Amino acid sequence: QVQLQESGPGLVKPSETLSLTCAVSGYSISSGYYGGWIRQPPGKGLEWIGTIYHSGSTYYNPSLKSRLTISVDTSKNQFSLKLTSVTAADTAVYYCARLVGATNGDYWGQGTLVTVSS
Amino acid sequence: QSALTQPASVSGSPGQSITISCTGTSSDVGGYNYVSWYQQHPVKAPKLMIYDVSNRPSGVSNRFSGSKSGNTASLTISGLQAEDEADYYCSSYTSSSTLVFGGGTKLTVL
Numbered sequence: 001q002v003q004l005q006e007s008g009p010g011l012v013k014p015s016e017t018l019s020l021t022c023a024v025s026g027y028s029i030s031s032g033y034y035g036g037w038i039r040q041p042p043g044k045g046l047e048w049i050g051t052i053y054h055s056g057s058t059y060y061n062p063s064l065k066s067r068l069t070i071s072v073d074t075s076k077n078q079f080s081l082k083l084t085s086v087t088a089a090d091t092a093v094y095y096c097a098r099l100v101g102a103t104n105g106d107y108w109g110q111g112t113l114v115t116v117s118s
Numbered sequence: 119q120s121a122l123t124q125p126a127s128v129s130g131s132p133g134q135s136i137t138i139s140c141t142g143t144s145s146d147v148g149g150y151n152y153v154s155w156y157q158q159h160p161v162k163a164p165k166l167m168i169y170d171v172s173n174r175p176s177g178v179s180n181r182f183s184g185s186k187s188g189n190t191a192s193l194t195i196s197g198l199q200a201e202d203e204a205d206y207y208c209s210s211y212t213s214s215s216t217l218v219f220g221g222g223t224k225l226t227v228l
């Protein structure tokens with residue numbers, strides 16, 4: 001069955017880089033689906049971070065674009081997120097999701113809490 | 119990009135129907151038939167309930183339906199059940215090839 005699993009440090013210091021990986025199983029990233037990252041600050045709503053296609057084409061939230069890199073590794077069937085110069089405002093549960101047609105997330109990871117604190 | 123506008127909360131009694139609205143602009147909701155709705159229970163990942171305005175994924179109850187008129191999309195839940203109590207989010211594709219979410223609506227089943 002389709003599964004997505006986020007992994008990465010749960011604590012990042014201010015001004016440093018947040019790095020997460022989404023390991024995919026049950027389907028091939030190269031099979032035409034997009035991969036997406038979405039985050040949710042504690043007690044708040046969902047925020048779309050960005051989307052990547054297996055070709056490497058990326059689409060970023062304009063508010064994060066200057067600090068954001070999303071990449072894909074088809075050989076490992078995973079995609080990754082790097083967010084630089086983090087602040088406390090980047091503290092959130094980070095989800096990865098499989099996006100159909102880049103527009104709707106039919107499978108999601110369980111989410112991982114990343115706290116930005118010294 | 120600005121978040122889509124949803125009511126902060128709605129409520130209804132078991133068996134009743136409720137509708138949650140999601141208002142955007144002609145650059146997102148009004149311009150594309152790519153509106154999705156997600157259900158999120160506490161400390162759980164969002165679950166896709168409606169995609170492409172009015173389509174239900176396999177396994178989602180037919181009590182959930184979606185529609186759109188102009189720049190406003192709507193999610194209707196009929197025959198409310200206690201298990202429907204959750205947060206609901208809409209999302210839309212935009213003219214900038216990005217996605218945008220609504221602020222979320224807390225549904226309370228009385």
